């Protein structure tokens with residue numbers, strides 16, 4: 272598990288491109304037949320990518336979380352960003368088509384992920400895990416792709432028409448901290464989260480997917496008065512600390528998983544910034 276300690280906004284102006292990418296961009300989460308994990312100390316979020324191509328993979332524990340099993344003190348929201356697959360939690364199998372979401376509550380012991388009938392890397396399941404500490408156990412719950420609460424946002428005329436699906440949230444699947452969903456850009460729309468916002472109460476991560484291999488998202492981060500950008504490829508994640516804006520524009524349409532943890536779970540507890548006020 273890679274360890275990344277938390278950073279403060281005063282650090283950002285002194286960072287060059289390589290350091291910004293090292294701290295806030297997560298690449299290589301999805302490696303065939305491997306479990307790849309990053310511990311970001313922002314709100315103690317752990318990101319894990321599991322890519323079961325030829326073998327099933329277990330989400331086991333890591334020395335860095337000092338737990339007997341991964342979910343001893345944690346919960347997670349999981350989105351399948353690859354082909355069809357299954358997650359088996361203590362003997363109960365859940366089928367996840369592309370874009371489906373599984374919440375796993377504290378206390379789950381044996382968590383095994385597999386592809387359904389994959390014949391190679393291209394159609395293998397790719398499970399993206401966003402985990403945070405949990406104080407109690409909520410039931411493990413599956414939400415099929417598109418079955419959460421939908422919000423239609425933006426306008427094609429400003430290239431930000433998108434459908435936001437809320438899966439784990441206050442009025443949906445219950446959790447201690449994790450709030451999670453998937454936002455899909457409509458064809459021809461390129462901007463997410465515009466106008467942009469921060470939420471000083473929560474850390475958020477975006478995992479961009481369904482982006483063509485040669486396309487990129489220019490992801491904007493930093494305090495609204497001091498922004499920087501990251502050039503992000505398919506199935507790469509960004510860490511947005513509580514003080515950072517998070518918004519992006521693609522060179523092609525894409526979909527992304529957003530997930531948060533922190534002080535509260537109030538989706539609308541955010542501070543918006545008109546782009547004219549950003550620097």
Ligand SMILES: O=C[C@H](O)[C@@H](O)CC(=O)C(=O)O
Nearest residue numbers: 433435454463464465475529
């Ligand atoms: O705090 C909420 C998150 O940034 C996302 O839900 C925003 C988003 O998906 C969008 O506007 O497209």
Ligand SMILES: [Zn+2]
Nearest residue numbers: 468470475517
């Ligand atoms: Zn946000």
